[in-house]
Amino acid sequence: MAKYLYQANYTPTGMQGLLREGGSARRKVFEEMGREQGGRLEAFYYAFGGADLYIIFDLPDAATAAAISLAITAGGSLSISTVQLLTPEEIDVASQKTVNYRPPGA
Numbered sequence: 001m002a003k004y005l006y007q008a009n010y011t012p013t014g015m016q017g018l019l020r021e022g023g024s025a026r027r028k029v030f031e032e033m034g035r036e037q038g039g040r041l042e043a044f045y046y047a048f049g050g051a052d053l054y055i056i057f058d059l060p061d062a063a064t065a066a067a068i069s070l071a072i073t074a075g076g077s078l079s080i081s082t083v084q085l086l087t088p089e090e091i092d093v094a095s096q097k098t099v100n101y102r103p104p105g106a
Helices: 012-021 023-036 062-075 088-095
Strands: 002-010 040-046 053-059 078-085
Touching: 002 012, 002 062, 012 023, 023 040, 023 053, 053 062, 062 078
Parallel strands: none
Antiparallel strands: 002 053, 002 078, 040 053
């Protein structure tokens, strides 16, 4: 499974909901969502500055990660960006691949 980092910011409406429900209740929602999609919630943190919320999921594939992102965004309470995370071993494999590339103007 691949890891995906979601960075989210609450809209004013979403923040009002968070104030009503609390942070632990919202974490449970994301835990359930991960399980329903065949993955698992690895980390869930609120933060100051940058994003309001950082979430890491282990998910089966990019389509699942995109489906989660679409559902969250369509809900209207969070704006979200998604980053696929790579392991050091995946970078080892990538660094051994040959890629033909010519920089602009070269």
